[in-house]
Amino acid sequence: GDSVTQMEGPVTLSEEAFLTINCTYTATGYPSLFWYVQYPGEGLQLLLKATKADDKGSNKGFEATYRKETTSFHLEKGSVQVSDSAVYFCALTPSGTSYGKLTFGQGTILTVHP
């Protein structure tokens, strides 16, 4: 079945550092790929998405590129802020299905210190 694997966490960075959170997936065909973020005390929020190979999703300074050849969707940000501290989830939906039926990775906790 479909699966998503994220890099082990937690990740601790200083403010303005570069962030990479690795995500690889296993799925048939061409799934849609997502990054969701969960801030403390809040629900999951969609951060960005990409629906076909070589697409780049971006939002709030975060970026991720859909790499079919490496089955990856790594999340990057050039300069993190304390307010980026949260749990980040990589997820996919199979091609041709609802964007609400998601397979999630295990999540990566990010803590950014001033």
Next chain:
Amino acid sequence: DTGVSQNPRHKITKRGQNVTFRCDPISEHNRLYWYRQTLGQGPEFLTYFQNEAQLEKSRLLSDRFSAERPKGSFSTLEIQRTEQGDSAMYLCASSFPFEDTLNTEAFFGQGTRLTVV
């Protein structure tokens, strides 16, 4: 619209008791999803509805679990004869159907945290 609303936010119950959670989706959304999230893990899909029809159920949804959406608006998730392994966060999400290509993002509620003692 205030987004997806879930009640209660927290529930503590004794093993063997029945519990019911409620989800109120965003009003224009006709798809509604239930997920379960255990500590340190990502959410796992349980089931989803389009309007009042339950279209898919995960193998994780044992016969002690039942979900309904009787009028195509709010939904309930009931767990009968709760076990300690049922302790988790139960998340609800809603969206437009896939065929609506304008906006199919799933919006999540804050969840109901269940503790079975």
